Amino acid sequence: MDVTKEQMRHMYRTMVRIRKFESNAQNDFANGKIPGFLHLYLGEEAIATGVCENLNKDDFITSTHRGHGHIIAKGGDMKYMMAELYGKSTGYCKGKGGSMHIADRDLGILGANGIVGAGQDIAVGAGLSCKYRKTQQVCACFFGDGSTNQGTFHEALNMASIWKLPVIFVCENNHFGISMSQSRHQAIKDIADRAAAYGIPGVAVDGNDAMAVYEAANEAIARARKGQGPTLIECKTWRWRGHFEGDPAIYKDPKEQEEWVAREPVKRFREFLEENGVMTADEMDKVDAEVDQEIKDAVQFAEESPLPKPEDVGKDVYTDFDEEVRVR
């Protein structure tokens, strides 16, 4: 594998950025600073990290309701993310989207998405665009295990397959769709096996191992860039929290939870980096501290940012005119 030390260091930073962003969001939600539905990526950091490390700035991703990790890994700016979570006018979506709709066209982030399964066929469109315009771009499409039972999964994989589109379908199998365990929502063990239905490669990897994810994505992306079409990568992982904040997740088996938390991705990656002499504990601690500061700055930015103005509610429906606003 051709991963450089620099990339691995970058991956470490990415994972820590996700972890700390999410932990902070968890607190902010508990303290009532973040409204709405909040779905955290805690425990799944290795996936976005491993995949996005392979992507260029002009590559695309589609994301889900649980999107913060993807956005951070693709280079999203925490300041604007935080401001969006807070509903501020400086947020990525000017406070119109919130946690479930963060997007950044300049970074190729085609949006978090509140509709389960919606990202899959948007990714097909992005892939079509890359192929049609004959660029070397690709689109990585993140989605959960639960979403693989939506019709969109099926239609998207089929269409990407016949058109040999440069799309990497990344299934984050955290073993639950809200309260429904994978073993109850489908009668197969490896979601990767579904690739055969479309005549495309399917691989299952340890989603808590950033290097394993990196490797699988690297191969899939190389295939895609060569015009050989899509790949389905299943990353096995675990959702640490409830489905959304506020869900006590009583349906989880505490033993399983414990086992998965023991295999936690950030610590594992730290150990890997240390063992392989890529980074020392001190260097990593330094990164941690820098990220702490980044979060602090982002929170401050968000807190100090103004709320949207009510009269802005009618803007951005269309590109060329504003909608009427009620005057009170």
Next chain:
Amino acid sequence: MDVTKEQMRHMYRTMVRIRKFESNAQNDFANGKIPGFLHLYLGEEAIATGVCENLNKDDFITSTHRGHGHIIAKGGDMKYMMAELYGKSTGYCKGKGGSMHIADRDLGILGANGIVGAGQDIAVGAGLSCKYRKTQQVCACFFGDGSTNQGTFHEALNMASIWKLPVIFVCENNHFGISMSQSRHQAIKDIADRAAAYGIPGVAVDGNDAMAVYEAANEAIARARKGQGPTLIECKTWRWRGHFEGDPAIYKDPKEQEEWVAREPVKRFREFLEENGVMTADEMDKVDAEVDQEIKDAVQFAEESPLPKPEDVGKDVYTDFDEEVRVR
């Protein structure tokens, strides 16, 4: 296999009934007696015949836009079918449905269906009902190769699989969805292979061989009645005509067409029956003649039947009140 001679004789009659009904419809359409869209089942007769021979009167089927064969095989009355095609008030649907919507609840026929893929999850509902009410009923669900790229296919097979519903998914792979050949609309050869994505059995059979279809269906239905869940059966066949009457089907390879017509199901079944001493040529000719008479009677019934009354347009929207009708 436990098929009786009587069943085989019945299968012969069914195939001939379908063949002759469709040939007659083809003519009637050409002569302007049947309006609307007409999708013929010519060349695919062995499938409906082989599957439905295994079904009881109280078993269910769901069907497609190309539904005449299924309805005849499940016991549909040609008189009411013909009257429906003619748009008469004595038709199965009182002239409200036409070719694409023939249904007969008493025979378990849950309707032809003009929406590609719609039958699949209606069949799941019927299967749920059979299982929930603990009857020994099953539902056979017919659909085309093209429809296997709809999301409904995927959702239905997944749901039927996890709930182990008594549904037999019968894919009629006639190698085309309108003008798009199977080799272009999906990157796999055997649709039966998609069963693996749901952890259920999938088998591919020669769809022009009534006995092969019977056999595969027999096994699947036995499984279903035993509570072992759904099966996907792919029946390879060929659409003789254009997609609908009026389509010259220039996109078809004449050589392929010729080869498939040479493997035509009715003639093959005749030969099989004769060779195995089930029926003599004379006996079969007699059946043919009887069916000719049945068709004649059905046409006469349809022709002599009254048209619907315009004021009936507002009836049957709801079970308990009529909709307003415009007075001219």
Next chain:
Amino acid sequence: MKTMSVMEAIREAMSIRMREDPNVLLFGEDVGKFGGCFGVSAGMFDEFGPERVRDTPISEGAIIGAATGSAATGLRPIAEIMMDDFITVAMDQLVNNAAFMHYMFGGKIELPMVVRTVNGAGVNAAAQHSKSMEAWLTHVPGLKVVYPSTPQDCLGLLLASIDDNNPVVFFEHKIAYGEKGEVSSFDPIPLGKGDIKKEGSDVTIIAYGYQVFRALKAAEQLEKEGISAEVLDPRTLYPLDKDLIAESVGKTHNVVITSEEFKRGSYAGEISAFVAEEMFDSLDAPCRRVCALNTPVPFSAVLENAFIPQTEDIVNAVKAQRE
């Protein structure tokens, strides 16, 4: 007499019928042990078991398809679509099949099925989790559409919906779940009968769903300013109680309609059109509609509050109409 929340009333109606009729069952995403995304079916899994309170995969199309197929073959399913927003995924099953089947098949198949789903803004859930799309459903021949407000109405109308032999879409508003009220009857309330929630003589405020609560507050405020508002809750959107509306309009000669829909193409608009078309001479002034804005539902509270048709908007509309 019993005090209940809207949520409890809905749960009670389902439970009553499930106790009486083994062919009634509930399915949807996370309706089982989890008790539903909002907790509506909490406890029902324990009472009725996994066959009758059934978790589904995330497959809205198959959920509605399964409701249709099972209703056609002997069951009386209640299918829950977690949010109205996700009904988009199942529009084909609901419209081209469930709604039209009885007609397409010449009246020969009946579909006693209820689709329960959840509407409404006000919880900062943004564009894909906050809509109120009842207009789509009321436009469709073959569907009945119910959108009750009070606990008593929710209970009685859900019983009637389950008893109905046609596909019924039953709307619930996520903010309304906590609203409490007295429940004195456990009988079905016939679909198609509206109710006067407050009598008045100067203006008829037609409101349904959560807007009833906002309209009642508005009426209270108006009362203080000497304007007597009647609050008419149609409860069932289709069939619509046109007689009750005609009666009320015949008395007040002024109509304000409020709903949480996007204003353009709203069912409130259909009511406005029908009032103007059929009761033109009874009207002293043009009808006014107090709906949400014609924008996707925004996330931030400031914007969402501007989006939602508030109590004061109703008050202002009534006053403006009298000028």
Next chain:
Amino acid sequence: MKTMSVMEAIREAMSIRMREDPNVLLFGEDVGKFGGCFGVSAGMFDEFGPERVRDTPISEGAIIGAATGSAATGLRPIAEIMMDDFITVAMDQLVNNAAFMHYMFGGKIELPMVVRTVNGAGVNAAAQHSKSMEAWLTHVPGLKVVYPSTPQDCLGLLLASIDDNNPVVFFEHKIAYGEKGEVSSFDPIPLGKGDIKKEGSDVTIIAYGYQVFRALKAAEQLEKEGISAEVLDPRTLYPLDKDLIAESVGKTHNVVITSEEFKRGSYAGEISAFVAEEMFDSLDAPCRRVCALNTPVPFSAVLENAFIPQTEDIVNAVKAQRE
């Protein structure tokens, strides 16, 4: 000046833009060699090749999703949904995503995409192949909705739709394809501008799509009976040319609106409501709506003819309004 059919005009508009802009492409079911279910793209495959006139599998959701994703990333796709009836399958992609994206993302992603689809009864195709569901789309913030009638309007408005940076739903009527007319301009016609198809002074008949042709015939008949009808074709349903409507109503004081939709919840109803709400004092009589019935579309010609809003229904409505 050239005589063209509606179908040719639509094909011409697509071809013009595809010749000019390599980022414009067409995809949908059987649009390739087959030329589309109704023949609209006949010959385009030969001119533009399989990459640009692209057959899709039967996956309407993925078709709209692919349009959305490709529009967001540099293309200007035209996606064909074979019939309006099948848009039900893709409502989620079209509404929760394509329509809302620009807003949800704070104005930062533009979606220059056109969804072309085919409406209408009259060919004995029954309930699942004959609907006119424009009301669903006009209700959705973020979509523009175009429904032109004449070949000239089809050409100019499709050019403008392709040029637009918002998702546009472009309706065609299957019976209208054969209508011929003169085409003198190959320039875009701006979205949101209506057109007076025939001047008149006694009543404004608002009609769009195929109803324009029926309305023109009705106007001719009325003329003979001494009633001067103006036929106003909004052409774009949203944004709607309210100014033109106000101008016409200010002159005629009477409005009849016709569309082939199910009457209840129709966009015709929205227009009726808006006229009554905003031009109440200009009206001599209540608006009338001449729509299809509130029934699924029946198969048999006798019933289908009763379902469709016919020329004589428009004539009758205008006359009844004057009584």
